[in-house]
Amino acid sequence: MKAKRLPPGSVQKWFVALTATVIALLIAVVILAYIVLRGSAGAGDLRALMNDPEVKEQAIARLVKRGGGIWDSHVDADVGRVLQAGLEGREFRNKPLSSNRFGLREKEYQTPKPPGMLRVVLLGDSFVFGEGVTREDRIGVFLERYLKEKGQGSPTQIEVLHIGIGSWNVLAECAYLRRQLSLIQPDLVLHFTTANDLDDMDGVRGFGAKARFSPQRRERADGRILLTHPTWYMGLGETNHLLSGLGWESRERHREAAEAIGRLRSAVESQGGRYAMVMHWGIYNGLVMRDLQRFLDEDQFVFLSLEFSKESLYWVALDDSHWNRSGMERLAKMFYALARQRAWLPMLQLEAWPEADQIVADIHDVGLADAKKQPRVKAWLESRPLTGRLDFTQLDDELGRHILGGIDKDGHVAPYAAVLMRAKATGNVLHIEGNHLERPEIDGAQVQVLVEGQRVGTFEVQAGQPIDVRFPIPDDLTQPTFIAVQFVSSDYAYIGHDLQHCASFSLTQLTLEDR
Numbered sequence: 001m002k003a004k005r006l007p008p009g010s011v012q013k014w015f016v017a018l019t020a021t022v023i024a025l026l027i028a029v030v031i032l033a034y035i036v037l038r039g040s041a042g043a044g045d046l047r048a049l050m051n052d053p054e055v056k057e058q059a060i061a062r063l064v065k066r067g068g069g070i071w072d073s074h075v076d077a078d079v080g081r082v083l084q085a086g087l088e089g090r091e092f093r094n095k096p097l098s099s100n101r102f103g104l105r106e107k108e109y110q111t112p113k114p115p116g117m118l119r120v121v122l123l124g125d126s127f128v129f130g131e132g133v134t135r136e137d138r139i140g141v142f143l144e145r146y147l148k149e150k151g152q153g154s155p156t157q158i159e160v161l162h163i164g165i166g167s168w169n170v171l172a173e174c175a176y177l178r179r180q181l182s183l184i185q186p187d188l189v190l191h192f193t194t195a196n197d198l199d200d201m202d203g204v205r206g207f208g209a210k211a212r213f214s215p216q217r218r219e220r221a222d223g224r225i226l227l228t229h230p231t232w233y234m235g236l237g238e239t240n241h242l243l244s245g246l247g248w249e250s251r252e253r254h255r256e257a258a259e260a261i262g263r264l265r266s267a268v269e270s271q272g273g274r275y276a277m278v279m280h281w282g283i284y285n286g287l288v289m290r291d292l293q294r295f296l297d298e299d300q301f302v303f304l305s306l307e308f309s310k311e312s313l314y315w316v317a318l319d320d321s322h323w324n325r326s327g328m329e330r331l332a333k334m335f336y337a338l339a340r341q342r343a344w345l346p347m348l349q350l351e352a353w354p355e356a357d358q359i360v361a362d363i364h365d366v367g368l369a370d371a372k373k374q375p376r377v378k379a380w381l382e383s384r385p386l387t388g389r390l391d392f393t394q395l396d397d398e399l400g401r402h403i404l405g406g407i408d409k410d411g412h413v414a415p416y417a418a419v420l421m422r423a424k425a426t427g428n429v430l431h432i433e434g435n436h437l438e439r440p441e442i443d444g445a446q447v448q449v450l451v452e453g454q455r456v457g458t459f460e461v462q463a464g465q466p467i468d469v470r471f472p473i474p475d476d477l478t479q480p481t482f483i484a485v486q487f488v489s490s491d492y493a494y495i496g497h498d499l500q501h502c503a504s505f506s507l508t509q510l511t512l513e514d515r
Contacts, residue, residue, distance in 0.1 A: 070087060071204045071208045074103070080214070081165060081215075083104065086100075105130065111184060118147075119187055120143065121177065122139060122162050123164065124194075125168045126164070126165075126167065128163070128164025129166050131322045132316030133323070139332045140161065142332035142333075143332040143335055144158060147336065151349065153347050153348040153349050155347055158348075164192070167201055168201060169201045170198070170257040171260050175260070187273050188273060188345060189274070191261070191264070193261075194281060195227060195280070195282055195284065199224070200216065202224070220414065220416035223405060223414030224405050224406070225249065225405035225416075225418055229400075240401050240403060244287075244377070247452070247483055258291045274344045275300060278302045282309055286371035302334075303366075305364075314326055333355065387421070390510040392411035392507045393411070402419050403419050404484070411434065411508060412501070413505050415489045415502055415504060416487070418486045421484075427475065427515045428472075428515070429470050429471065430511075431513050433509040434467040434506050434508045436466075436506075437503060437504075442461050443461055445492070451485055452477045454474070461491070461504060472515065487504075
């Protein structure tokens, strides 16, 4: 059913009214706080008052309480986004939502860690956040209960924390935990990684809504690279080949993620903790494992089998594969058994639990065996072949699987865009056809064309003119079967009904030709 369209101008009127209300509310809160906190101290300096940390905290708390969005920007661009702090009584995906002072969906916890406490951290994205379930139905709640009921040892307290935000990528997850590691002091980190963890992470726009830009790569405006780019930005049913390791763009993202994981693992172990990675990459488990083998030992991997990942019995809905209560509880039992088998928590003596051991065999052991064989990626690629000629006037799934990001359904190219193409062993010339926008304000902008991360040519933006250029590709770049082509523009114009979309030119054809 289509959403009902608002009358012309109503959105603008609503936005102006809401903005005015927020500003008025902020002023009122500041004045009220001034009266309450400063009493008869006189008028004073309003600017100094607004910079008073206590006043600001009260003002922000009241604004958050009256708002509708849930997200807040984080000061670290690598992290990008957390929840607004102190949320209470909110709903997200039809489930109650609250947050602590750090902007996490977790209870308040002490930093530094109190003496005698055993602390386990579950690090990740929406699967750790618990999208689609209540806070009490997540893995950590069950795991904490099992450790307390079935463990004996010296810890006076046991605590399992969920540190995860929906659509965080590997870079965000690793940065957030590593930069406060000596405060949290985890005895064990279980790092959940999944298929969208190489994506550019979305930031935050006004009123707590997600944005179309990534704070990690702010210079690219809305030219984000996403596994699901064809689906979300082109209306197609296919995902692309971002995870495949084919082409520079994919390999570089695998490399960045692997190095961030290796650095986090070293930092955790240097402080006496243990680190393990939970692999939820489907058919790509084996490929990701190979990328990480120089950073992680085999007993630091935990695999979720493809069969478990595809079992809708453990999903929150038939069209949403986030884990429900049953899936969370099943995985918590598996992690308990692995903690005992691998001695992750040597300060605890964990009793044997045959049911949990069997879950390890059914999920992890099956997933590990499958990852070591890894036959499925090749078959998946063969069923979704890539070509050396892309026609942007014919929108279909075949086109979509080539586009990693930065190009919309009309062929508009963002300040950064990347596609994957099949190369020719006999040598190539990259033929680019398209049109410059009717936007003279960006005349003279330079568009760099890169193949496998190396520049092969540049063309200049000229408003309203056609684009028809050819760039030879050096022989050393034509050896791979598949190559990444990237466009990096020095300037761009705002387009779209809300002027929030950024574009430098448009493509009609992109072809690899014989010399």
